[in-house]
Amino acid sequence: MQAIEFKVKWGMLVNLDKCTGCGACTVACRAENNLSPEVEAGNKLRTNDWMNIYELSNGEPFPHHEVAYLPRPCMQCGKPSCSTVCPVVATTKDEEGGIVSQVYPRCIGCRYCMAACPYHARYFNWFDPVWPEGMEKTLTPYVSARPRGVVEKCTFCHHRFMAAKERARMNDEDPTQLAEDAYIPACAEICPTGAITFGDLHNPDHEISKLVASPNAFRLLVKLGTDPQVYYYSEREWVRKLGDNYLKNDKGGENV
Amino acid sequence: MGFDRRSFISLVVGGAVGTTLTPVIWKTLDDVSIWSQNWSWIPRLKYGEEGKRFALCKLGADAYGIKIKTIAGNPVVAEGDPDHPLSLGGICPLGAASVQLLYSPSRVRNPKVKDGNTFKDISWEEAESLLAEKIKAAGSDIAMVSGDETGSVTDILTGLVGQAGSKNAFLMPSESGPAAQALALLGGDGQIGYDLENSDYILMLGADVLGSWGNVTRNGKAFAAGRKKDAQYVYVGPAQNGTAAVADKWVPCAPGTEAVLAMGLAGVIIADGGGRPFWSGFSQFSQFVSSTYPLEKVAQITGVPAETIKELAQTLGKAKHPLVLTAAGASQGLGAFEAVAGMCLNMLLERINETGGVRVLPWNPRVIDAAMEHKNLLANDLVAYLSAIADGSASAPAVFMIYGANPAHSLPNLAKVQAALEKADFLVSFSSFMDETAALADLIMPDSYGFERLDDSYSPYGSAQPLYTVAAPIIKPVYDTKPAGDVLLSVASAAGLDLGFDSFEDVVQAKAEALGADYDDMVDGTAWVGTEFPVQDLELWSTPLREIEAPVADGKSLALAPVVRLKIGSSKLATPPFGTNAIRYDEMSGREMYVLVNGVTAKNLGLQQDDAVKLTSASGECQARLRIFEGVMDNTVVAPLGFGHTAWDDFSRGKGDNVFKLLPASTEDQTGVSRFATVQVVLGKA
Numbered sequence: 004m005q006a007i008e009f010k011v012k013w014g015m016l017v018n019l020d021k022c023t024g025c026g027a028c029t030v031a032c033r034a035e036n037n038l039s040p041e042v043e044a045g046n047k048l049r050t051n052d053w054m055n056i057y058e059l060s061n062g063e064p065f066p067h068h069e070v071a072y073l074p075r076p077c078m079q080c081g082k083p084s085c086s087t088v089c090p091v092v093a094t095t096k097d098e099e100g101g102i103v104s105q106v107y108p109r110c111i112g113c114r115y116c117m118a119a120c121p122y123h124a125r126y127f128n129w130f131d132p133v134w135p136e137g138m139e140k141t142l143t144p145y146v147s148a149r150p151r152g153v154v155e156k157c158t159f160c161h162h163r164f165m166a167a168k169e170r171a172r173m174n175d176e177d178p179t180q181l182a183e184d185a186y187i188p189a190c191a192e193i194c195p196t197g198a199i200t201f202g203d204l205h206n207p208d209h210e211i212s213k214l215v216a217s218p219n220a221f222r223l224l225v226k227l228g229t230d231p232q233v234y235y236y237s238e239r240e241w242v243r244k245l246g247d248n249y250l251k252n253d254k255g256g257e258n259v
Numbered sequence: 260m261g262f263d264r265r266s267f268i269s270l271v272v273g274g275a276v277g278t279t280l281t282p283v284i285w286k287t288l289d290d291v292s293i294w295s296q297n298w299s300w301i302p303r304l305k306y307g308e309e310g311k312r313f314a315l316c317k318l319g320a321d322a323y324g325i326k327i328k329t330i331a332g333n334p335v336v337a338e339g340d341p342d343h344p345l346s347l348g349g350i351c352p353l354g355a356a357s358v359q360l361l362y363s364p365s366r367v368r369n370p371k372v373k374d375g376n377t378f379k380d381i382s383w384e385e386a387e388s389l390l391a392e393k394i395k396a397a398g399s400d401i402a403m404v405s406g407d408e409t410g411s412v413t414d415i416l417t418g419l420v421g422q423a424g425s426k427n428a429f430l431m432p433s434e435s436g437p438a439a440q441a442l443a444l445l446g447g448d449g450q451i452g453y454d455l456e457n458s459d460y461i462l463m464l465g466a467d468v469l470g471s472w473g474n475v476t477r478n479g480k481a482f483a484a485g486r487k488k489d490a491q492y493v494y495v496g497p498a499q500n501g502t503a504a505v506a507d508k509w510v511p512c513a514p515g516t517e518a519v520l521a522m523g524l525a526g527v528i529i530a531d532g533g534g535r536p537f538w539s540g541f542s543q544f545s546q547f548v549s550s551t552y553p554l555e556k557v558a559q560i561t562g563v564p565a566e567t568i569k570e571l572a573q574t575l576g577k578a579k580h581p582l583v584l585t586a587a588g589a590s591q592g593l594g595a596f597e598a599v600a601g602m603c604l605n606m607l608l609e610r611i612n613e614t615g616g617v618r619v620l621p622w623n624p625r626v627i628d629a630a631m632e633h634k635n636l637l638a639n640d641l642v643a644y645l646s647a648i649a650d651g652s653a654s655a656p657a658v659f660m661i662y663g664a665n666p667a668h669s670l671p672n673l674a675k676v677q678a679a680l681e682k683a684d685f686l687v688s689f690s691s692f693m694d695e696t697a698a699l700a701d702l703i704m705p706d707s708y709g710f711e712r713l714d715d716s717y718s719p720y721g722s723a724q725p726l727y728t729v730a731a732p733i734i735k736p737v738y739d740t741k742p743a744g745d746v747l748l749s750v751a752s753a754a755g756l757d758l759g760f761d762s763f764e765d766v767v768q769a770k771a772e773a774l775g776a777d778y779d780d781m782v783d784g785t786a787w788v789g790t791e792f793p794v795q796d797l798e799l800w801s802t803p804l805r806e807i808e809a810p811v812a813d814g815k816s817l818a819l820a821p822v823v824r825l826k827i828g829s830s831k832l833a834t835p836p837f838g839t840n841a842i843r844y845d846e847m848s849g850r851e852m853y854v855l856v857n858g859v860t861a862k863n864l865g866l867q868q869d870d871a872v873k874l875t876s877a878s879g880e881c882q883a884r885l886r887i888f889e890g891v892m893d894n895t896v897v898a899p900l901g902f903g904h905t906a907w908d909d910f911s912r913g914k915g916d917n918v919f920k921l922l923p924a925s926t927e928d929q930t931g932v933s934r935f936a937t938v939q940v941v942l943g944k945a
Contacts, residue, residue, distance in 0.1 A: 021483060023469045023501030026826035026841030030355035033837050034336040037304075040359065040836035042909045045851075047844045058845055060889065065857040066511055068889035070499045108293045131300060135836065135908075137362035137737065139302040143328075143335045147304060150296045193339050195349030195479030196469065196505070 006082045006230070011179055012101040013159055014204035015191065016214050016234040017074055019059075019242055021198035024072030028190035028199070029054045032076075035160060035189040036146045039132030051126040053077070053157040054190050061241040071242050073235065074199075076190065077124040077157035078223065079103050081230030085116035085125060093154075099179065101232060102159050112152040121224050122231075125156045159201075160188035183209045204232065221246040307331025312733040313340065313784025315714045317663075318353035318360075319829040320433055320590060321345065321474045322409045322716035324728055324784060325354050334358045334710060334734055339476065343786055344726060345719065349476040352826035356837035360708065361737055363836060364908040365692040367705035368738035378703070383741060386704050390658075391753035393685045397657035399424030402683075404641060406431040406664025406831050409623070409716040411766045412744040415758065416662055417636060418627035419747055422756040427656060428631050429641035431664045431830060432591050432933065434472070435720035436637045440930050441598035442619065444802075445540075445606070447795040448634070449619035453582060454723045455481040458615035459490045460578030462571065464601060465517035465936075466586035468494075469502040471823035473590075473721025491578070493571070495520060495563075496588050497820040498855065498897045499890030510571065511892045514588055514820040515810050515937035516561040518597030520568065521585055521604045522548055522807065523557030527572035534607050540799035544603065547804045560809045562892060580615030581608055587936035589821040589900055591830070592671065594927040594934040596807050603800050612792055619795050620725045623717040626769040627758050642672055642924045642933035648682055649675035659683035662706070662743055667695035668904065669830035671922035671935035674879065689743040694833070698906040705740040707732075712742035713782075715767045725789025727774050729767055729781040803929055816939040817860065817896045819876070821918050827901040833911035834901070845886060846899070852915030853886040855897040856942070861887050864942055871945040874898065876938045879920035882945055896942055 032038070032054040044050050054076050061069040079096075083103050086094045093109035094116055096102075117125040131151045134142070142148065145162035149155050167186035168178035183202050191199035202209030214220060215234045221243045222231045237243055278284055310329040315322055316337070324343025327334045337357045341348040360366075370386035371378035381389075394401060403420050405413040408430055417428040430436065438451040455461065455468075455478060466472040469479055482492065482505070494506040497514040512520055526548045528534070534541055558565040575581045585601025587593040602617070610616030623633045645666070647653035659680070670676045680686055680699050688700035691708045706712070715729045744763030751758050760766045771778040776787035810818055826841040828834045834842070846853055854874065856866070866872065866885050874881045874896065883898065891897050902915025921940055924933040 021486065021505055023479070023505055024843075025470065025475075025501055025824075026352045026838070027350055027355050029841040030352050030826070030837050031336070031338075031350065033840065034355060034359065038840075040910065041839055043849075044839035044842060045847045045849045045914070050840055052840050056841070056843060058843065063889065065859065065889045065891065065893065068499065068857075069509075070504045070890050072501065072504055108296055111292075131298070134302060135362060135364045138359055138836070140305075140333055140362065141335050141359050142302060142304055144304045144306045144330055148301050150298060150301050153296065189336075189338075192348070193350045193355060195339075195351060195476045197349070197480065197483035 007097060009099050009101045010205065011099055012204040012232060013079070013164070014202065014211055014215065014232040014234060015076065015159070016200045016211050016220065016236055018198045018200070019071050019073060019235055019237040020239070021196045022072045022074060023196060024056050024058065025195065026056060028074055028194055029056060031189045031193045032157070035143060037142050037148055039134055040138070049129050051128065051155070053126070059242060059245055069239065069241065071237065071239065074190070075122060075124065076233060077103060078122050078229065078231035078233045079159060081232060082228060084119040084121060084229060088115040088119045090115065100164060102161055102164065105154070105156055105158060107147065107149050107153050107155065110153045112154065114154060116154055121227055121229065125154050128153050128155065163188060219243065305330060305333070313730055314710050314733055315716055315728060315730040316351070316354040316357055317407060317410070317709060317714070317716065318357060318832050319351060319475065319825050320471070320720070321476070322719045322728070323474060323476055324786060325350055325357070327358060327710060327733055329733065334361065340784065343728070343784070344724065344788060345474045345477040345722060347477060347480040349480050351475050352838060352841055353829060353832060353835065356835040359837045360835050361710060361734070363692060366708070366738055367691065367693050367697060367703050370705065371703040373701045386702060387746065387750050387753065390687060390702060390704065391750045393658050394423065394750065394754040400657040401425045402427035402656035403660040403662065404429045404431065404664050404666055405662045407662065408433060408435060409719050411715050411770055412662060412747070412763070414625070414627050414630040415744055415747045415763070415766060416660060418630035418758045419751045419756055421631055422629040422751070422758060427644065428636055429639050429644060430636055431666065431669070432642060433720065434586055434590055434593065437593045437595045437598040437932055438720065439634055439637045440595035440932060441602050443634070444595065444599055445602060445797045445800060447619060447797050449793050449795070450622055450718060450720070452618040452620050452718070452723045453584060453721055454615050454618055455582065456484065456723065458580045458582040460574065460581040461490065461492050462575060462581065462583045463492065463494045463502065463506070464521055464583060464585040465496050465588050466584035467496070467500055467502050467588060467590060467823070468584060469505065470500055471590045471825060472584070472586050474719060475825065497818065497892050497895045500822060503890070510563055510567060513560070513562045513810070513892065514818045514895060518585055518600040518807050519552070519557055519809050520561045520563055521583065521600040522552040523554060523561070523568050524572045524575065525604050525607055526552050526554065526557070527569055528576055528607050531572070531576065533576060538799060540801035543801040543804065544799035551806050575608060582610060582616055589823045592934060592936035595930040595932045596805060596927065599800050600807060606797060606799055611795060611797060618723050619792055620718055620722070621789065621791065621793055624770060624773040626766060626773055627760065629758060640931050640933050641666070642670055642676070642935070643926050643931060645670070645676045645679040646672050646924070648679035655679065655682035655684065657684045658687065659685065660687045660689065661696050662689040663831060665694040665696050665831055667699055668917060669919060671919060671924040671933065672878065673917070673919045691740065693906050695904065695906045704743070704746055706743035707736045707740040710734055711736040711740065713764055713767060715770065725791070727771065727776055727781070727787040729771065729778070730784065731782045810937050810939060812894060813939065816941050817856070817894050819874070819921060819938050819940045820895055820897045821900050821922065822897055823900050827899055828911065829901065833904045833907040834914070836910045839910055847915065848884055850914045851884045852899060852902045854883040855886050855888040855891050856895070857889050857891045857893060858887050860893055860895070861885065866942070866944065872942055873945040874921055874940045874942055876921040876923070876940045878923040878938070881916040881918055881921055883916060896940060
């Protein structure tokens with residue numbers, strides 16, 4: 004299938020040499036995007052975590068062990084596996100900016116997209132969302148609450164993108180040439196160690212367009228050809244190698 | 260002309276084609292998809308004008324400024340505040356979950372009095388007159404605990420207790436107590452801060468700088484900035500954590516022996532010609548270090564190879580602006596002598612009141628005459644006091660007030676602490692939440708939540724500058740709660756104790772004035788930053804010189820390395836509703852928490868990944884699941900603090916186990932500080 008090329012392509016780069024896995028991004032993401040609080044979050048087969056943090060290990064025993072943390076939002080793939088399998092056009096990659104959309108009312112809950120996504124970035128609402136009494140007053144006006152039976156995922160805080168474009172139009176600026184700090188997702192904004200850089204991959208004025216050219220920048224499972232718009236950065240070789248973590252005996256993988 | 264086969268087919272096909280051309284079917288499908296997701300129990304969004312208000316986040320040990328986004332005046336989400344020196348735009352996991360806590364199911368919604376095994380709702384008038392009566396009757400037999408080191412409500416509480424003639428005013432244990440005592444032992448006077456921003460080599464001796472130590476958010480920002488100018492970060496501790504994951508180097512060191520390593524480093528530096536013989540205290544100190552802490556002994560106690568100690572000392576000596584941060588892994592439980600060891604290392608490196616070094620800040624000014632001096636308050640040891648009550652060597656107070664703290668869950672010697680709280684004749688909790696302490700209380704006078712009241716904070720521990728922050732309320736109390744500061748002033752006056760102020764706002768204004776700050780500017784969130792640092796005339800540790808007590812390995816038990824992960828909660832707060840998902844699958848399984856050991860240790864104990872295990876110490880036991888994690892030293896087990904709640908709500912109750920049960924506290928002689936950084940535990944199958 005032909006992928007659409009966009010003039011503006013929003014991308015994220017997470018510097019894994021700065022991420023401490025503290026979880027502030029996960030929490031901020033939930034609050035911003037109206038994910039309901041989950042009592043039994045210890046059962047990860049049923050949770051809903053748009054921004055999920057994984058622990059990486061170099062696999063060596065003590066004392067040669069090293070650890071790193073990897074926050075995993077939706078990769079906003081250039082060639083998404085999910086949107087191509089959706090039978091009801093509930094998820095598409097067709098808007099300028101290159102963010103993979105998710106239209107909740109259209110979703111019929113078939114979960115083909117979840118099976119297709121190699122990053123496990125998509126989540127199914129197994130239950131209706133419940134906010135403890137009164138807590139629904141803290142819902143933001145940005146993202147509608149999703150009922151049971153709907154798939155959802157990180158949208159790079161798409162509502163912030165729309166707000167930024169609107170602000171630009173109001174100020175007679177070009178909404179396709181947003182400044183670097185005009186649009187930034189919640190996770191990137193609040194990270195206490197500044198591990199997350201966000202911007203337009205095609206805009207040479209945005210820092211990210213330079214960062215992704217570094218030999219230390221990498222993406223997850225590039226061999227699959229999904230062309231993710233989320234990049235990671237690490238000066239540690241073992242961390243970069245895990246970006247393409249195939250089965251131990253797989254031929255052709257970098258980590259064999 | 261009849262209705263033949265041809266007409267029938269034309270009708271059906273024509274009808275089918277025609278239907279696809281009308282919008283009705285698509286419109287209906289669209290409506291079905293929308294309306295089949297539009298249930299009455301799915302909350303609707305409220306729209307309105309967006310605003311941003313300044314607030315203080317005091318949910319962890321730190322107190323820093325954040326911004327609260329409001330929609331039509333209602334708080335919805337919390338963000339960092341780029342203009343506050345301790346946030347710089349960042350936020351911690353607790354801060355990020357702070358707005359939703361307004362409506363936490365554990366909020367205490369109105370004053371309550373104990374009625375047998377349950378609580379009875381009472382009015383504020385009844386509650387206030389009941390407490391005033393009890394205080395009047397108690398006379399000087401009154402005590403208090405505060406978990407808020409930086410706020411003026413604590414001043415009101417210590418003032419009330421002081422005015423009543425009691426000295427039993429306490430803070431929850433933290434890093435600042437031992438640090439203040441250490442500075443006093445070295446002849447200094449003030450609050451210790453650290454200029455992380457300008458240091459180029461930071462040696463973190465146990466200090467989980469990016470996880471739980473000091474001003475976590477500001478530390479993160481300083482680290483990010485340091486990365487751009489090639490500052491080096493070395494983490495020394497028993498296990499890898501978030502700080503170790505991003506540090507340039509991790510040096511494994513047995514839990515609770517970080518200060519011994521500091522002495523070892525001092526020894527190498529002195530042997531290499533560091534320090535000046537004419538410094539006061541130098542000869543005694545250098546002699547003590549060389550005789551008591553030979554390199555091999557330090558290596559043996561800490562588990563750090565002698566070569567590595569030498570290397571570390573040399574790198575410290577070579578760095579332009581090195582800084583040593585000494586702390587217990589869980590940012591509490593350190594003794595004063597351990598803090599002294601860390602300070603002396605900084606002194607040897609000539610890092611006191613220097614760029615990128617240790618700063619000494621003026622104390623929190625006292626505006627209430629009867630309030631206890633902050634340094635005296637820090638010197639009072641809560642764990643020792645409660646243990647004495649439990650043992651019967653001290654009498655339980657007639658009135659015991661607890662503010663912003665949860666001693667019934669988050670203190671070592673936990674069984675004794677709980678017994679002591681139960682012994683108090685009249686236990687009063689000012690908690691906003693139904694925590695374990697409130698559940699024990701005879702009277703609960705729920706404090707309004709941080710965003711519902713005026714709040715202030717003077718220089719949280721670690722802050723490099725004197726700093727005063729005031730935050731105005733951003734929402735009216737959502738339940739029938741009142742700000743504890745105002746309640747205490749009114750109760751004090753009803754009990755005949757005049758503290759000289761009528762309202763909490765007056766106290767905050769007086770403090771702003773005492774600092775020379777403009778209160779009106781400050782309520783909008785502009786922090787006051789001081790520039791004066793009291794000159795210190797320090798001498799190296801010379802009296803009373805003593806060997807730092809180090810845990811002894813017995814070959815059978817493991818050393819416990821307790822850790823704090825803010826997303827799980829703090830010593831004040833259980834896991835907030837919005838924090839549960841941040842706990843990873845490798846930190847908790849179902850409702851059980853994981854404790855970590857490395858593969859060799861597990862093999863020696865005959866344990867495997869996911870085994871149900873029991874940790875047993877002299878003080879108590881804990882249940883957990885075992886996770887094999889190679890980033891842990893041999894014969895060491897890592898266990899998270901903050902689980903095992905018995906009160907609160909479904910988001911935290913009955914999840915994991917309370918590791919404080921395992922921690923005994925020993926009292927350091929001379930200083931009276933309770934030490935509880937580690938303990939030997941037996942790990943076996945449950």
